[in-house]
Structures are given as structure tokens and as C-alpha cells.
Amino acid sequence: MTTPGPAGSTPRAKRVDARRNEQTLLEAAAAVFVTDGVDAPVRLIAERAGVGMGTIYRHFPTRPALVAAVYQHQVEALAEAGPALLREAGDPAVALQRWAAGFVDFLVTKHGLAGALGSDTEGVNTLHQYFVDRLVPVCDALLDAALGPKTSGRVSGYMLMRGIGNLCIGGANDPHYDAARLANLLVTGALTGEQHDLDSDAVVAPLR
Amino acid sequence: MTTPGPAGSTPRAKRVDARRNEQTLLEAAAAVFVTDGVDAPVRLIAERAGVGMGTIYRHFPTRPALVAAVYQHQVEALAEAGPALLREAGDPAVALQRWAAGFVDFLVTKHGLAGALGSDTEGVNTLHQYFVDRLVPVCDALLDAALGPKTSGRVSGYMLMRGIGNLCIGGANDPHYDAARLANLLVTGALTGEQHDLDSDAVVAPLR
DNA sequence: TGCCAAGCGGAGCAATGCTCCGTATTGTTC
């Protein structure tokens, strides 16, 4: 459904200036994201690309969509790294730890990406959606390999990834915060299994 | 330094209308936070309190400061729950797990609090600061009790709390996400200790 | 009662994501 495809009348290819602008925009956005972080204003990207606001929004329906497009390659690489690690590493648990480390590194390298990923507003966050669709199956496969076939209580790849993603928020500006370390601990916890005897009500009651 | 104190000439007590407005504002803010989440616009709070924008900003220098003031009681309760749990529970590890569960419950109950907490912009986020000052020592004490006196490699209370806080971001709107569960796993990981053999470069290299 | 510091309200500023529409460019058709 994403490629034009020969359904109905041929929808006529994009004009060359359109294609060129799309490319220019991707490059400009990538550059701006490096210098100003993923939260850089759209206007800045437009200016850098020598293009108007409207042009951006014709090519990318929303801001997150642009971000998703910029990082598409890297997400792809990460997705492919999963099976590869499983082959190379002897222990599937190690493979999972390494893959998680790679994911963390990717997120913290791009300032603010993790944060942008987390804002699941309205359920129509393209960025979030794209990451989930592409990477969750990979993560699930790693978990399966490490813990055996999925049991009902086991943590899902989706949860683990969202957890890691959230841990990567706000890492910069804070030398005392180490997202990689925390993610490692989280994965360790996921591999270890859950402690089940908690009854939080004792603590929680006085707080409401 | 926060209370007027008898340094220099007595600075004259606040006027009654000012005190009344401050109280009204705290109540209005609490109410709005419940219905609209912690991210509710300041204008809305002012309107609800029947008060102008300026009044809010005279009483609370910045938006996060208002949020901090609103949740002061609960934070206090959570801080006091730490030592209590340590006394009651036989196992310090269990005490830590329970305390963490209470922290999570507090954060997810208030829509968006965790997110507001995370935005450490400019280093002058009162909200963040307040939580850290009051709760980190408690968390450290629990960790000490569970893992013995602090060793160089051990995760710090600060990191653990920030990690848990981040895990609580975006929990609502997503039935598949369970912050409490992830936090539990993270604490389990922290109690278990770290896996040290990761060499993320193998995964990471192709991503940059 | 008169005075004035303390307090108040809300218009206004700057930043941001996104939309709208008049204008310019492209590529097809003759």
C-alpha cells in the first residue's frame, strides 16, 4: 500500500522538483537534528533546506513522520542486527543484551529521539508506530530465544522496547544518568523474571 | 532560606487576600490536574481559580513549581514510607520493591507527572529538583539495606529513581504498557547486579 | 480617613506545529 502500485489508473510519478525537494529536506533535517536535536523547530529545517513550510508538510504529513523518515536506515540496520547477533553470540541472553545496548546507543546518540518516540499523543504518532512495527518482532524473537517459547507471564518484546525507550529519555544534560546501564539492568531483570510478592497497597494507600 | 526568617528587618507577613489566593490556586490546580492531566494549560488553572495569569506567576515562579507545590504532601508521605517499610518488611529487598511500586503508583496516578518530571530543561526544573532532594536519600537508604554498603559499581538511588520515573512516562493511553511491571523488573535487575560482557560496538557500528 | 506597598488581572510577546491559498513550475499534448 505504500508503493504506488498498479491499482486503478496509474497515479503519475512525482515531479522531479518534488523528488529533489524531498531529498533536500531529508538531508537538511538530518543535519539540523545533529546540531539542534530532534526537537528542532520545523521552521529551522525548512530554512536550512531553503524551502517553505508548506513544502515540508506536503512531503511529510506531520513532524514525527519526518523524523521517522530521517532515521529509517538506522532502524532497518538495527532490525537486521537482531538475527545476526543471535547467530554470532553463543548465548541468546547475551545477544539480547547486546541488541538492547545497540538500541540504547542509537537513541541516545540522537538528542531527544527517545522523547519524541514516547509522545504517543492521539495514537497517530508515525514515529512510534514505525519503530514498533519494525523492531518489536525482532525483540520478541530475541526474547523467545533467550527464555524459550512465550509463556503467559513473560514480558513482551513491546513492553521491553518501550521500557528501554523510556529509559533513554533525558540522558543528555545529566552526567549522573546512564541510560545504557539502566537498560542493561532492565534486560537483566527481564531475563531473571519477576518478583511476585509485592502488595503495593500498603505504601500507596496514604498517597491518594 | 525558604522561610522568611528573622534576618534583617521583619519582611511583613503576606496579605490575607494573597494567602487566600495561593490556597485557591493549589486547590484549583489539583482539580484541573485530575481532570486534564498535569500538562493542563496554565490559563485553565487560572480560570478555574477565578484568577488572572499574573496571580499564578506571582505565587509560583514557574509552571513546574506549581506542580511541585500541589504534590508536596504525597512526596512527603512517600519519603516517610521508606524507613517504615524497612522496619516492617523482613527482607530489605522486598521493602525496596514495595517502595518502588508505591512510587510508580503515585506517578501513574497523576497523568503526565512522570513526563513533567523528566523535562529537565535548563537545569532549573523545580519539580525535578524537589523530587530528587526529598526522595533520593530514601531510595539510597533502601538500596544500602538491600545490597550492603555502597560499592563503587552499584547503581545509585538517583539513577534508579530516574529510571523508574522514566518508565512511568506514557503509561496511560496504552493498555499494553505496564509501568509497574517494568519498574519491578528494573529493581530486580538492580538487586541482581549487572551483566558485564557487553561490547555494544558490534551492533552499534553500522548505525552511525 | 488617608496613604501606599502589596497584590491583582489580563493584554501582549515569543515560540511552535500546522493550514491555506495565490503563484510558479513541470511535463504532456498538439
Add this chain to the structure above:
DNA sequence: GAACAATACGGAGCATTGCTCCGCTTGGCA
């Protein structure tokens, strides 16, 4: 090569934020 849609472009403008500024009001002391 010229005419003419269809497509694409630019950027002014809208709505929403957090926060500031300043003229007016009011509490409380003398």
C-alpha cells in the same frame, strides 16, 4: 515550440503555549 492542466511551492497566518509587563485595586497601618 506553445498552450494548458496538474502538480508543487512559499510563507503569511491561525491557534496554542508559557511567561512578562504594567496600570488599576485593595488591605491594613497610622
